[in-house]
Amino acid sequence: MKPSTDPARLVLGSPSTLRDLESAAGPLDIEISADAAAAVKRGQDFVRSEIGTGRAVYGSTTGFGPLVLFEGRATAADQCDNVLQHLTVGQGPDLPPAVARAAMLARLTSLSRGLSGVADTVVDGLRAMLATDFAPAIPVLGSVGASGDLVPLAHAVQALRGNGFAYIGEERMPADVALRRAGLEPLELDGRDALGLVNGTSVTTALCGLAAVSAARSLRAASALVALLADVLGCTPAFLEPALLAAYGHPEVTAVGADLAARLAGVVPEEGRPLQEPYSIRCTPQLLGAASAALDWATRTVTRDLNGVSDNPLFFPDEDLIAHGGNFFGQPAAFAGDLLSIVLTQVGNLAERQVDLLVDPHRNGGRTPMLSPEPGRQHAVQGLQVLSTSTVVAMRRACVPAGMQSVPTNMHNQDVVPFGTQAALTAYEQSGKLRLLHGALAVALRQAIHVGQRVPTAPRCVALAEALIEAVPPIEVDRALDGEIRLAADILDEFVERESAGARESAV
Structure with missing residues (x-):
């Protein structure tokens, strides 16, 4: 951002x-x-x-x-x-x-x-x-x-x-x-x-805090992209039935389902869609709801770090106390960083699978392979999919937890250590990779609208599609997409930030 x-x-x-x-x-x-x-x-x-x-x-x-x-x-x-x-x-x-x-x-x-x-x-x-x-x-x-x-x-x-x-x-x-x-x-x-x-632990706190803020924005972007994908394909939003999601027992899942339903309000489903959509559409309330719950815990934890005092010793003049202890031990943020990495990677898995769905002519609503206007002569988003695959594997490989990699050091004065800084750095880097995955998915969706017969019908999905269409030209002849992927990531950030600002104003 x-x-x-x-x-x-x-x-x-x-x-x-x-x-x-x-x-x-x-x-x-x-x-x-x-x-x-x-x-x-x-x-x-x-x-x-x-x-x-x-x-x-x-x-x-x-x-x-x-x-x-x-x-x-x-x-x-x-x-x-x-x-x-x-x-x-x-x-x-x-x-x-x-x-x-x-x-x-x-x-x-x-x-x-x-x-x-x-x-x-x-x-x-x-x-x-x-x-x-x-x-x-x-x-x-x-x-x-x-x-x-x-x-x-x-x-x-x-x-x-x-x-x-x-x-x-x-x-x-x-x-x-x-x-x-x-x-x-x-x-x-x-x-x-x-x-x-x-x-x-201020470097750890900064990295983890920035990762958490970026992750929150990316979860909102993921919901907006899921809704646009469902609209582009003409899905029936039956998987968002409130009674169904309430029965699952997780309030965050219900909240994500309500957000998706609001984004798809006014959608005109396509006749002939299967009774059940792929998991990368149908199970998004459950996946993103769980991600939201985990993110809430991580955000609370790092916010406590930010508002606490990490130092040693601490001085309490009113008690005439100099307290020597361990308030510099970054274990809470280490766990938060590791959890954020897992959350960001699973949301990245979702985005990569959605790109895969869009390029497959057997599953993308009758569109051409790789969303190409001339398959064989033009390759459209073929390289973009390879980027998505590469990026999500890099995220998976980085997901090894750091918060339990204790190695004694400092003449065994530091005989147990949390490696919170490494956990936080990984989470921060994962948040940047997820933004790029969402940028790639957004470019693919923009191209799917161009080569398909169907355009988005739900007003909020139309608004996102128009923002992408205005900034990203259709792929008629193959061109470099690296800058446009980054641009689409920025557009998504700005889109969900405007939505959030509007929601706050409406609540006042």
């Missing part, structure tokens, strides 16, 4: 949503509530006063990980280097800048609760960064998701200090150059600030 050109406005201290993470793709106008600002200042003062008394505070007066048994460096600035330098080891390609910015928003949200004890200048610095189009360069490899996303976030913090690399928009450059272009000053940190910035 393309970011809005208008800066979004957020208030720290208010509940955050996963859609906020998506808004971080562009500049954000971020305010901080008086209560949140006071909490940050209170936590900062408490940490400084306790360190001044000689009280042991992990990461501020000690080494890190299993080296906690040893004293840290003498000065606050050196202690900052102590945490960051040994963690700047990440490898692989960078995360997309939009993901890196979403991770910074997630980290800011956690730190603004005031329980991490970081300086108010850290919170202000992140707010200032997110008001620009600066994004730190964050490599994908390095996190086991157990003490938070230590390695990727260390790279992010280094960029904010002017070290390493960063982006302005989509352009990669040295971080100090990017800071100057954005009009930002390098962050100045002590050991507690640096540890508070890296010791959380």
Whole structure:
């Protein structure tokens, strides 16, 4: 989904949503509530006063990980280097800048609760960064998701200090150059600030949250495409009978069935259709309903992560408490990411089977093979189907769960780890592949309308068909379709977003 050109406005201290993470793709106008600002200042003062008394505070007066048994460096600035330098080891390609910015928003949200004890200048610095189009360069490899996303976030913090690399928009450059272009000053940190910035699951939360938002949009797109497919083929919507779906016992299935029935309202069925449609049509309420239920759980879980505090230790001034524990352990998001990958892949299976149905002259309502206007001379969507097959197999291969791939590390200090970052990265990548599958299916449906005798009859299906027809020309002579598949995916996103906005306005 393309970011809005208008800066979004957020208030720290208010509940955050996963859609906020998506808004971080562009500049954000971020305010901080008086209560949140006071909490940050209170936590900062408490940490400084306790360190001044000689009280042991992990990461501020000690080494890190299993080296906690040893004293840290003498000065606050050196202690900052102590945490960051040994963690700047990440490898692989960078995360997309939009993901890196979403991770910074997630980290800011956690730190603004005031329980991490970081300086108010850290919170202000992140707010200032997110008001620009600066994004730190964050490599994908390095996190086991157990003490938070230590390695990727260390790279992010280094960029904010002017070290390493960063982006302005989509352009990669040295971080100090990017800071100057954005009009930002390098962050100045002590050991507690640096540890508070890296010791959380914010990259995991950002990836999982963006995947969940994309998945929700893709489920709406899947319903719109199923309805258009059924209309193009002239199916009788008997499989959406409310009593039938209610008997199944799953309210999400009933809800999907009601949505499909509304999309097919006014449809004129084709005479001579079989009594029962293929499963890729008839069982879509059950499949998409189950996907919706699983997505709801994953969304709730990641939203809790976003609004919680992932760090160690945490500081509670009112209780005179410094609590050392494991709130950086990304197991909830690991399970959520794995579940999202499974959901996205099964919805991808559905889309690929629907493409297969459309290209088969024995099942596509009497249309030509491959929806070609001249079979043999023109191949129309033949390559598109191969893409669909390739993409869905890539999704299946990526579906191996990460949330139980525990391998001890860190001198067995981290003797059980959740690999939530890898689960979340896979889910994010799966969401992008599903968009492309839906784009391919949309192009195939547009071509099916062109070569068939039947046009859509249900008004909402007609609206989607018209949007696709306006943007994607019919295939009369074979041409490259790669860009049109991506364009169709964008059209689907925009179509379901407009529908959702209209539904919200009607509810007011």
